[in-house]
Amino acid sequence: MVNFIVYSYLFFLFPEFFETIGKNIKLSIVVGAIFYIAGLILYPIEAQGPLLQYKMLLSGHNDIFRFPILQYMPVFLFGLNMGWLLRVSKNAVEKRKIIFKFIAILAVLPLTVFILQATNSTIYIQHFLNFDRWPPSLPFLALGVAFSLGSFFVVIKNSNIDKIPYAYEFLIKIGKSAYLYYIVHLVLLQIYEIVIGHRDSSPVFYLVATFILFILTTNIIKRFSEKDRS
Incomplete structure (x- = not known):
């Protein structure tokens, strides 16, 4: 913190x-x-x-x-x-374009790492092409930011997100309070440890797990929005 x-x-x-x-x-x-x-x-x-x-x-x-x-x-x-x-940016369309471009740029690094490791490339450089958290490697930082931007992209693309009871206000509060963000992220880590409790250094596992979490997150947002519209 x-x-x-x-x-x-x-x-x-x-x-x-x-x-x-x-x-x-x-x-x-x-x-x-x-x-x-x-x-x-x-x-x-x-x-x-x-x-x-x-x-x-x-x-x-x-x-x-x-x-x-x-x-x-x-x-x-x-x-x-x-x-x-x-x-x-002037409108929501421009905002989505900006976020999408940043996601595309950030996605290049983790995908390059995955390809180099999968093909046992001799270009492999351990720290710069590895998903290390301590200290954070560039792919780790890029993938984390890309995940956040991807979720944000889904949120702003859905024009009814601000009508979901409590969800919109909660997201706004987290974004404005670093302390609240810190607490929420600790709660999520504890839930992960209790429910799954599995550690794996494989980049394949890391990318797949991140992709699954992203799909779940975006689907939850969409389902809440659809329920609100109905």
Whole structure:
């Protein structure tokens, strides 16, 4: 949760800097890459005492699971780009086109990873072409953001989503409150652990599970909407 707080404070401390980045996708990619690479460089460095605590927050450390600020910075900057583009878009059709383009771009990386691993390609580079969560690899970040955008695409495509009792208000509250988002994601993880409780490092399992979850999520949204229309 610390990274949410840090990102929020950074935005308030340097509003002009992040506003400029939010309006410039190319600059956002460059800055995000710098932060991400800095996190990768810092991650294997040994640290002790108080320095270890700061290192865990910035880049992560071995088996101590944290959401590193440096490696997740590209996701934060990506969100700024999306927010700006959606704000300046004129209508829902343009919003859907923007989201669809971003989904297509993000989907290229995980699909490339899957193909390279399935064909045992010699181009394979372990960290950049692997679905690692600690520290987060690029495919892991890309697939996570693509899943969120895909669900969002279904939501805004359905014009009646704002008429579903409680669902729309709940989604809005989650989007506005980082703390509520954190709590909800913990609840979902606990449900997963209780119901399934299975861990698998296979990229095939990861992609299939993500696809199934996406289908279930979008179908729930559609069914609620159809029920509301009837």
